[in-house]
Amino acid sequence: MLRVASWNVNSLNVRLPQVLEWAEQQCPDLLALQETKLADERFPSQRLAEAGWQEVHAGQKTYNGVAILARGEAHDIVTDLPGLEDPQRRVLAATYGDLRLVNLYVPNGSEVGSEKFDYKLRWLEALNDFLGEELARHEQVVVVGDFNIAPAAADVHDPEAWEGRVLFSETERAAFQRLLDLGLADTFRLFDQPEGVYSWWDYRMNLFRRGMGLRIDHILASPALAKVCTRSTVDPEPRGWERPSDHAPAVADFDLPASTEAAGGT
Numbered sequence: 001m002l003r004v005a006s007w008n009v010n011s012l013n014v015r016l017p018q019v020l021e022w023a024e025q026q027c028p029d030l031l032a033l034q035e036t037k038l039a040d041e042r043f044p045s046q047r048l049a050e051a052g053w054q055e056v057h058a059g060q061k062t063y064n065g066v067a068i069l070a071r072g073e074a075h076d077i078v079t080d081l082p083g084l085e086d087p088q089r090r091v092l093a094a095t096y097g098d099l100r101l102v103n104l105y106v107p108n109g110s111e112v113g114s115e116k117f118d119y120k121l122r123w124l125e126a127l128n129d130f131l132g133e134e135l136a137r138h139e140q141v142v143v144v145g146d147f148n149i150a151p152a153a154a155d156v157h158d159p160e161a162w163e164g165r166v167l168f169s170e171t172e173r174a175a176f177q178r179l180l181d182l183g184l185a186d187t188f189r190l191f192d193q194p195e196g197v198y199s200w201w202d203y204r205m206n207l208f209r210r211g212m213g214l215r216i217d218h219i220l221a222s223p224a225l226a227k228v229c230t231r232s233t234v235d236p237e238p239r240g241w242e243r244p245s246d247h248a249p250a251v252a253d254f255d256l257p258a259s260t261e262a263a264g265g266t
Helices: 012-026 045-050 115-137 170-181
Strands: 002-008 030-034 054-058 066-070 075-078 091-096 099-105 140-146 217-221 229-234 250-254
Touching: 002 012, 002 099, 002 140, 002 217, 012 030, 012 066, 030 099, 030 140, 045 054, 054 091, 066 091, 066 099, 091 115, 099 115, 115 140, 115 170, 140 250, 217 229, 217 250
Parallel strands: 002 030, 099 140
Antiparallel strands: 002 250, 030 066, 054 066, 075 091, 091 099, 140 217, 229 250
């Protein structure tokens, strides 16, 4: 079994103890992090190595930043979307054994119709092209991260209030659907799920305690991986910890052959 997890930690400098604690509890083999908010020279490589993790990262000061923690060595690392000039560190792809992992921090978009929203849509177009190429090159592809898109009404605590707003506009949902049209599956929706499962809650107005969130953190799988996905969920527990990230980890388990498990599976 191989466990893949994704977590927007909203500052690894602040949340590193929580990441280590959660990882010790849940034992992911591959843990993708977003919004590390650390320049490369400040990444806590030594402390992670002491905890048994090998890591690759693409960071920048104060904003953005992505990383992958693994038990095995990463190969064929990519940190940019081809054809898109973008200084923001939002993409990190790496291969572990037979598995291609793509870690994403999709732009928020600010508000519908803004320049930042247009940037988000351009970014998603470039991502679509990139993932099409990745799926052509690799049979086992898992795409994870903070997509900043809630795909459906079931992923929003109040879809009528959110309709047309950033994170839940028709344009964004259509862009997410185009990713699925490439052949990717939203692993969360492969299984019967309880209502009201979300991965992000605004810090304001005690929304986490009130259950008012959105599911915007996803684990998407290529057809070969979707067939062997045995579980996909969101773990809300860390959102209730002291000084939490505003996101909770998304987790998926895959029944993979030994060749992939050798890259870090248990």
